[in-house]
Amino acid sequence: MPAQTDSFAARLARLQQPDVATTLTGIQHGIERETLRINPHGGIAQTPHPDALGKALTHDWITTDFSEALLEFITPAESDVSKTLTQLHDIHKFVYENLGEERLWPLSMPCYINNQDEIPLAQYGTSNVGKMKTLYRQGLKNRYGAMMQAIAGVHFNFSLPPAFWHRWLLAEGATSVDKENRSAAYFHLIRNYRRLCWMIPYLYGASPALCRSFLQGREGKLPFQTLGKGTCYLPYATSLRMSDLGYTNKAQSGLYICYNQMDKYIASLRKAIRTPSTEFARFAREQEPFEQLNSNVLQIENELYSPIRPKQPTLPLEKPTDALAARGVEYIEVRALDVNPFSSVGIEKSQIYFLDVFLLLCLLEPSADLGPDELAVTEQNLRAVVERGREPGLMLNHGDSQISMHDWAQQLFAKMRSIAAVLDEANDHQCHSEALEQEWRKFSDAQLTPSARLLDMMLESGEDNGLVALKLAERYRQQALTEEYRCYDKDFFVRQAAASRVTQAQVEQQPQAPFAEFLRDYFAQ
Template sequence: MTNQQLISTLQTLSLPHNLSAVVGIIRGIERETLRITEQGRLSSKPHSAELGSALTHKYITTDFSEALLEFITPAQADSALTLKQLEDIHKFTLSKLDDEILWPISMPCFIKHQDEIALAQYGTSNTGQMKTLYREGLKNRYGSMMQAIAGVHFNISFPESFWVKLQELQNDTQELQDFISASYLAVIRNFKRNLWLISYLFGASPALCSSFLQGRETKLPFESFGKGSLYLPYGTALRLGDLGYTNSAQSALNVTYNNLDDYIAGIRSAITTPSGLYNAIGDYPDGRRKQLNHNILQIENEFYSPIRPKRNTLAGEKPSEALARGGIEYIEVRALDVNPFSSVGISLEQMRFLDVFLTYCALESSPLMSVAEQAQASANLSAVVNNGRDPELVLSRNGEATKLQTWGANLFADLALVADYLDKAYKTDEYSHTIATLSQWIVNSEMTFSGQYMSKLLASGLDNGAYAFSLAQAYKAKFAAQDYSTLTADIFAEQAKHSLQQQREIEQNDTVSFETFLADYFA
């Protein structure tokens, strides 16, 4: 059944005097990847000084561990340029890693024990020490193994002209920024309702090395192959499931996305409410802290959500304070596995799909979402994570049992309409081409990333780790052979030098003790 309201909105937006309103979508990518030795083991080397300071570098930093790199592209309107810049960051980084390579999948390589995973270090400043202590807390709360998982974050903001036009169409009279914030929350609600589709199409972690479990019991029906690899026959994105970025204490949080005040209140409650579970962690025998505090969340970044509302923060400002000050500026999609078939972990086709999908989420009606509906969306995601490629899989849509293939076909019919609108606005045919291609994946699950990955992995006769290692070697060779296209080695070298100087200045400008600094931060 086609969506009449969506058709009507798209017809109005497609009128000649309205069409340019959506032009100017801004995007940025953050890609995480582990540094691996030539023996296929986690690197134990510290972050290279030739890559600059992980605290202050614009493009190259670290996430949880010294070995987990994070690459950041500048925010801009040209997707193809964004990917070229991401390639240049990869090329430069690999040129400074000697015999190391970059892991090309989300689930980690063989790690004998979590103590091999060294926490990221950011220098002696109060800010740097706080970042490391936060990671210490994550280790003591969830274990380091979960933190060795890598993903790709996709940041997107729609141009103000798009929101102005939508506000006009809806006869909405509130302040523009209030309308924008409310609209981004509507996008988030629709994203969560349909998140299972992202996992189905782009989930690329159906297999893992058995060392990841560290002897933990699991009820998942894993099948084994090779020396120590496990997979779910119909799995898509184990990273998004119970084995990945989950936190049982967080499941009780009442963070809703119906209005900005309630969202901020939910987050603030989590960072100020003591947790009995984490209170038991205590300190080290020498009195050193094991975590920033005993609250449900140490800081806001600990909230594991597949999508977040964001605003760029001022110095010393918490994310929720930035949102309270200026409203929502952009959204961060955190649900993407590393794409093993791309040397940079994400493809132009995925970026185009996300443009269409998120525009659809902005234009489709988005009723308020109850806690029960959020739970239903989570249950749908879990079903697809574990069994997404089962042709008989049934999901719950508005409380009714619906086959994944039926719901997927309905969604792609709507996405095709949105793609046509974006094609007209951007004077291209790439959006429609992308949607037409990916719509075939609903019918044939072997075309999905997880389907392709499992068929290539099993055909290779290799263990999961050995197969991923072969991809990593091929990508390293590719980058060594190609030239820089937008950013140069000199630009990176200068940024590395500048970032190290910035770190020194931050360290020299500290005037209070670390304990005082923390007390001020949490005051």
């Protein structure tokens, strides 16, 4: 691999080489959109996962996250951005057709919930694998509370094609194109993403407010203001979902997960999974019913809250770190996106085009090792933007000094314009440059950000965020029910649901070891 002193200009020149640039048409994306099922009055649904949607354990497209009421829609990896969004549209349409009077909550922060026991844990059947998934969620509830787990987000999966890696790595001076060099390049990208992640909640944060029921006395030191009957907000916040109230979990603040090399990342994550926690030991039980998978700092890898993850598809019962060790990084999962309330499917096409450019910037920028001190600085910058991102003159830490967020963004956008031009030429369109300029306008005028637009809707109407969200939910429901399928049809999803039922039944018909023995063997591997 090249020396870390290699400049952005030099790496951009390599990207511009025709044999490299032409491979960029093969960039693949996938979307994972989470959304709460709600009743017509805006409360969290108490009904089980609708049988017509299939089995959450074995369905490739429609599953559940923490709760029976927290749906997750998954699109496969595709290079055509329009196809990805039409697939997501069709999933939404099929789901709406099978929800009866229920709706889908269009915000990241949850609806009114009186107490956490109203949030039903996701159920996955009688197999040991299914029981393990539910027990993991019970552990999350015990450790962090169910309210936090009811937050919804959009995960963006991104991968560069094999042809790109073959030409890019050789142009970078690698002597071979293998999983180690490819993974090292993805970790190069990940380190820079952590440094620049503050930009994502500024541009796409859409949770400046929340229902007071979410706080349950956890206001902390945040200077909340109120509106309506029970809405709390911060005037300059962008993404309370990404604040200490949400996915940024204080219980994991002492963890240092190393992003410098894949083997060190795997080792630091495995250490957290194997390290006993005195705090979580109070949930330990010697026999069923268990209260968590184990009493370690992390039950499993997925418990780590991070705005980005290196990913490799897993085989049945394979741990994510084992998959990475065996086959390297296949794609990355961007986890800092709020649900876009101004899109019926939670994300817009322009966001995908922008993220292509942004992630390539992270690949092209020099990327020195990221130590604990600098990682803490990235967290400080992220916290500043999620809590005060639209504050005029906001300053961020940059190297040994501070820089205004606007000036830093201006420097980064100048570089991204060159990258967008390469992507546009390769794809014979202007979509990347147009998306980039659309996002730049948000730095010129903070009132164009989703967080400002949503907060303005509430302040101008004097309505709670719950009422605003309920109106959006009904609009999107009617829209989905009246529109046609675009990529698939109803029969396709009916067949998918039927196949998931058959697959789950086959899993449950297999001989099952005692559950305690199954867990012991799983963690002993």
